[in-house]
Amino acid sequence: MKLLIADDDPQLVRALRITLGAHGYDVVEASDGAAAITSAAQARPDIILLDLGMPQLDGIQVIQALRGWTNAPIIVVSGRTGSADKVEALDAGADDYVTKPFQIDELLARLRALSRRTPGSTGESVVSFGDVVVDLASKSVARDGHRVHLTPTEWRMLEHLARNPGALVTRQDLLKEIWGSDQVTDSGYLRLYMSQLRKKLEASPAEPVHLLTESGMGYRLVL
Known part of the structure; x- marks a missing residue:
């Protein structure tokens, strides 16, 4: 199963890559919000682990962008413990919320639960018609290769x-x-x-x- 980890903490990402890799997960990494969206579109992960406080785009913006084209489960892994942050993330489209620090056994259990509940199939991030290409991941439109400005x-x-x-x-x-x-x-x-x-x-x-x-x-x- 392919797993995208989007977090700007390299030590945490390294630890998760090693641990989750040992449990059979194929791990893809992203260190900022923009890279998370790009990686999700290219790698089509089955599950996404996402931090809220990232550079480029914050986690809420990433969730909103991803939900434009994919139903892959999203687990927010964040140091923000306030209920308002949790509610905002879940309302934006996240499936679960884990606060840092966390026990790896708990994270693995949540991953297994989401794996059983959701097949993890994703929709297409690019829709084309005529000479128009609509990129739902990057929220952009091009016609005949030229960017089209939309309000x-x-x-x-x-x-x-x-x-x-x-x-x-x-x-x-x-x-x-x-x-x-x-x-x-x-x-x-x-x-x-x-x-x-x-x-x-x-x-x-x-x-x-x-x-x-x-x-x-x-x-x-x-x-």
């Missing part, structure tokens, strides 16, 4: 569609995903943002073939 709201809309290619995404789902509430009234906002996405990503925005409207229901991304 935060445009990105959230595209990201949600890209995580569900081919599936109908209802207006209410998008409103909840973008604004955090399914009680928000559309008032034409979604049509406006979809129009902007088509101008940036469709060859013929007036006759889209990938970013489609399902009349009266929502939208669909066709690859």
Whole structure:
């Protein structure tokens, strides 16, 4: 089983690599948040051990980025013991939380539990349609090899569609995903943002073939 350890403490990483390797785990390492995201996309680990206080991107940002495209279990291993930190990490998408210092037997037990509960399969981190490439891990979009700038709201809309290619995404789902509430009234906002996405990503925005409207229901991304 492949395990990604993302922590900027080299001594701890070395100790875990030796110990977990002896228990049959194939260990991949990352020393900062950005490297953690890149390593996860490249190595496709079955389980991720993640520290919260890392350079580049903190652990919460890493969890949020990973949850855009993978369901691999994430165990936060952190020196932060406050309940607010634990709640924030779990709400962001972590599956478990272990505080430092910890006993290796406890960590191994939690790894075994997550291994049994979750198959560890991951989704694709890159979604392509036409001449567009959407990288869910790095939160970037390129068209014909050139970077495309999206506003935060445009990105959230595209990201949600890209995580569900081919599936109908209802207006209410998008409103909840973008604004955090399914009680928000559309008032034409979604049509406006979809129009902007088509101008940036469709060859013929007036006759889209990938970013489609399902009349009266929502939208669909066709690859």
